[in-house]
Amino acid sequence: MVKCEIVNTREKLNNLIKKLAKQRAFVFNIETSAPDQFSVKLSGISFCFGEGEVYYINFKSLSVSPFGKGGLRGIFEDPKIKKYGHDLKDAFRILREQDILFCGVAFDTMIAAYLLNPGARTYDLDKIVQAKMGEKIAAPESLLGEGRKKISLEAVPLEARAAYFGERAEATWRLVEVLDSELEENSLKKLFLEIEMPLLPVLAKMEMDGVKIDADLLEKYSDKAERDLAKLSDKIFKAAKIKFNIDSPTQLREVLFNKLKISTAGIGRGKTGLSTAAGELQKMKGAHPIIEMLMEYRELSKLRSTYFEALPKLVSPGTGRIHTSFNQAITATGRLSSSNPNLQNIPTRSEAGQVIREAFIASPGFKILAADYAHIELRIIASMADDAEMIKAFRAGADIHRQTASQIWGIPSEKVTPEIRQAAKTINFGVTYGMGAKGLAEGAGITFEEAKKFIVKYFTVYEGVRNFLEETRQKARDQGYVETLFGRRRYLPEIYSPIPMIRAEAERMAINMPVQGTAADILKLAMIKINDELPKVSPAAKMILQVHDELVFEVPGKEIKKVAGFVKEAMEKVVKLKVPVVAEVEAGDNWGKMEKLVV
């Protein structure tokens, strides 16, 4: 059992601070409870900086804040003292609320564990400690319970709290060394030190800054959507001659296939029966007028519940803005994800979706600036594959899909028809996913046979790409993992599966990850660079969102051009590929109505 000293007096706190000031590094973890979804309440901080050096500060026992003058502030703001911890981004935000500029962020064990195996289900500390050191430490459920019986941290006796958090801090301290050598052994140290750790404070800042929302606009449209949905429902019930729950796939299936007797030929199936997904409804179009009504209903209903209704409720009363979480240890490929709310899937395609984007606004005097990489994944393929023809196409600088169509069919690019360009676009897009002929046929609206021929032709012209894809599959089989340009790895044990379908799935993942992951690496590098230099260009400008190949900023209106030029340049110069890297910039009063900028 780890001994943990409870710091509950001014004197003990002063002693701890003196000790911390002398350390080269320490592990810490801030313990909080959440009275509501917008705020946290601090209850303690645990520390460990060596054997027998385990402490738990109990806030309630102290008459003054430990963050005050002469308190922990100097320790956390000293960049020479390295800080270790598990999930430090949260700590960053909490410290910032205490007006502390967290410095010396050196080792996040959650992120290290993620890089070592980005496919893991969770990176809970107790699971990592078990996996990496073969030790059992108490899981959060053992302290707080779970489900309905879950209790607040406040309700746990001090001794039990100290023991639990002390044990975790001490385990984290030893875990750092274990993970550090593993990163080293797997050539992941550079990625960790030069991309992931520097990115962490950048994400924390973006989360804290948040994004401004026109909640009134969303609420207004929510009401309108509700009225429209009621009208649509009536129409659907009349067409079906029965009232039912349109939101229930089970009931909808019954109505479509049993009551209305729509043909089930060619309709896909799920685990529970025939599917009513958008793609399947598309196939049924023309069989009955109800289908189009259903498609319209589905689209509006989705937007209403997921965006119109949900977003206004998430505006923080403190800042009047929406604060997402950018998760740095979730995806198998190295991308970020966004949650609570997810701001990486805000609609863009439909008309109603456009309205939602218009609700993402800038503060008075500011504008929204968006910068996105043009065809970044295809450029990465061209470069990684070192494909002569595709490189030539990109260097020519014109419409890449037109170039592809021209090269494949050997016709001058001005003679490329819209249909043939569309097919080229679909395959250019699909090649990064390991697409087959069926997917291409569906995506490009051509027959299976045509698609097969097209793919053969494509890989004859882009021989480098074909070889790259095959080499990537082979590499996955040889070493059990694939990697990005920057050495980020994804392990693919299914590549050895005796089941052909599972193996094929793994092969497609093997092809996709180096491409998607390299794009993620590049944008992460750009974010770090932009975060460093943006204050010099425009002190009031803020980077507020990242959407996989796009960065969104809130910028003083007068500085738009200057910032746009800087961001574009930073994104384009952050990495050197065998093809030009191009970023496009646009600006507007909101995220929906934007105009392209020429910089």
Place this chain on the structure above:
DNA sequence: AGACTCACG
């Protein structure tokens, strides 16, 4: 809790 559906890149 799991399935289904669908929003994004």
Place this chain on the structure above:
DNA sequence: ACGTACGTGAGTCTC
């Protein structure tokens, strides 16, 4: 013969 594009998060229904 079959199912087949990669990566996410969230709302809703069903059991």
